[in-house]
Amino acid sequence: MKNTSIFLLLVSLIVLAACSPNSAPDEESATEEATIEADETMDISTIQEVSTEGSLSVLKEQQGGKETSDIPIETDTAKSDGNVKDEDIIDAAIPSLKEAIESDDNPETLHKALIAVLGSPYYGQTIQDAENMKPAFEDPYLPHPEAEEDADASSEAENAIILLDASSSMLLDVGGEQKMKVAKDAVKSFAKTLGSSSDISLIVYGHKGSESDTDMDESCSGIEEVYTSEAYDNQKFSKATDQIEAKGWTPLAGAIEAAADKSSSMDGATAIYIVSDGKETCDGDPIKAAEQAASDESGIVNVIGFDVDEESENQLADVAEAGRGKYYAADSAADLQTTIEYEWLPSNLDLAWAPVNIPPNGWEVGDEYDRQRQVLAKIKNIMGNEEVRYEAALTNLAEEEVITEEVKVAVSQLIQERFDMAKEELSDLEQEKIDQVNEKQEEIRVEVMAWVEEMKKLKENAS
Numbered sequence: 001m002k003n004t005s006i007f008l009l010l011v012s013l014i015v016l017a018a019c020s021p022n023s024a025p026d027e028e029s030a031t032e033e034a035t036i037e038a039d040e041t042m043d044i045s046t047i048q049e050v051s052t053e054g055s056l057s058v059l060k061e062q063q064g065g066k067e068t069s070d071i072p073i074e075t076d077t078a079k080s081d082g083n084v085k086d087e088d089i090i091d092a093a094i095p096s097l098k099e100a101i102e103s104d105d106n107p108e109t110l111h112k113a114l115i116a117v118l119g120s121p122y123y124g125q126t127i128q129d130a131e132n133m134k135p136a137f138e139d140p141y142l143p144h145p146e147a148e149e150d151a152d153a154s155s156e157a158e159n160a161i162i163l164l165d166a167s168s169s170m171l172l173d174v175g176g177e178q179k180m181k182v183a184k185d186a187v188k189s190f191a192k193t194l195g196s197s198s199d200i201s202l203i204v205y206g207h208k209g210s211e212s213d214t215d216m217d218e219s220c221s222g223i224e225e226v227y228t229s230e231a232y233d234n235q236k237f238s239k240a241t242d243q244i245e246a247k248g249w250t251p252l253a254g255a256i257e258a259a260a261d262k263s264s265s266m267d268g269a270t271a272i273y274i275v276s277d278g279k280e281t282c283d284g285d286p287i288k289a290a291e292q293a294a295s296d297e298s299g300i301v302n303v304i305g306f307d308v309d310e311e312s313e314n315q316l317a318d319v320a321e322a323g324r325g326k327y328y329a330a331d332s333a334a335d336l337q338t339t340i341e342y343e344w345l346p347s348n349l350d351l352a353w354a355p356v357n358i359p360p361n362g363w364e365v366g367d368e369y370d371r372q373r374q375v376l377a378k379i380k381n382i383m384g385n386e387e388v389r390y391e392a393a394l395t396n397l398a399e400e401e402v403i404t405e406e407v408k409v410a411v412s413q414l415i416q417e418r419f420d421m422a423k424e425e426l427s428d429l430e431q432e433k434i435d436q437v438n439e440k441q442e443e444i445r446v447e448v449m450a451w452v453e454e455m456k457k458l459k460e461n462a463s
Helices: 002-040 044-048 056-060 087-103 107-118 123-131 179-192 213-223 234-242 253-263 288-291 310-322 333-339 348-358 361-397 405-462
Strands: 157-164 200-205 221-228 270-276 299-306 327-330
Touching: 044 107, 056 123, 056 179, 056 405, 087 107, 087 361, 107 361, 107 405, 123 361, 123 405, 157 179, 157 253, 179 200, 179 270, 179 299, 179 333, 200 234, 200 253, 221 234, 221 253, 253 270, 270 310, 288 310, 299 310, 310 327, 327 333, 327 348, 348 405, 361 405
Parallel strands: 157 200, 157 270, 270 299, 299 327
Antiparallel strands: 200 221
16 A cells, blocks of 8 residues: 555656646746737827827827838828728737727727827928928029110020030039039029020030040030020920039030031021130130131120139130120129129010019919929828728727727717818918919019119110
């Protein structure tokens, strides 16, 4: 009997020893599962701090949901197609939403939880961009030349050819801005004024190859008409000008010869305008070229030396003299803007068309409306994408019977009320931006009309 008891005791110990290793992993697994569950949820106190107000000022402060930080801004500001773009986000949000419901089953709390977990992080940046929008109209180029004895003959020319230097020296800065950018901006403004009464052509030189000796031939022969002589088109001319990049040598003589060849096939008087920051570097003779270009009674060559040294200025001044035109020095960006038509009084035709051609026209105003609407639409798109996420989460919770259909409807109503408030303010912001566009257009028109009257008086005094 004693032996039997000892045997049974040994068996029991063996069985307990065999079972004990299996119990430890179960406890560890339960602990890990609880940790994961805790990580997936959100503190209810954090949820209660969320605001459900739909004003734009409140939306701007929204930090974004617990599960939405990795959504790209391009995705969240794109128009919603009604489908959740990442189902994993909804699945990840469910534990936190369940925790919120268990703590407080009030629809308002669930609404806050949806925002805290699935709200967009991009309202602040997008709304700020919309609020900062200003009309993008270029300031009108309205030169105030001095009234001298005669209006320059170039102001009456029927054709205008602009030669723009894009040699490597134009990559340098003047007054903190790249010379090439300053020159392009000035030429665009100048062309818009000339285009009131003249066909425009833009020839660029120095934009091919590089400043290295091995690229000299390519650069010196790289003279290109980037805007073919025709009536001025603001969008087309701006696009052609913006694509120019400064790179290489300075074939000034070749550019003048190209302009002269072009002008010989044109009807009526032609004025050539050169904007350059340096002398000839391609072994040409720009003075001789200018003389030949002006040999015809209808031809004239005007030159602006932009931030040039003494040697370059002397050559450019001689070019203008040989071309029966005028030379003007511009040592800064401001000088270039104000001297590009220095002493060139606008023609009567310029003045007659200025109120029509210079202020933003109906097409430009319409384009500005569209540009601003596109920025504002991003805010609406964020709301749409948020709503899709919210409704998908609510549907999931209802299907799992975590919430009733009545609660789902009540929360959906709260979501709609919030977005309705935001959309109403967004509509007011859109109207504000439309008013700013209209006011800017009128401001420019008034400025142009005042300039026209001033120029008319100058012409009367000059005659």
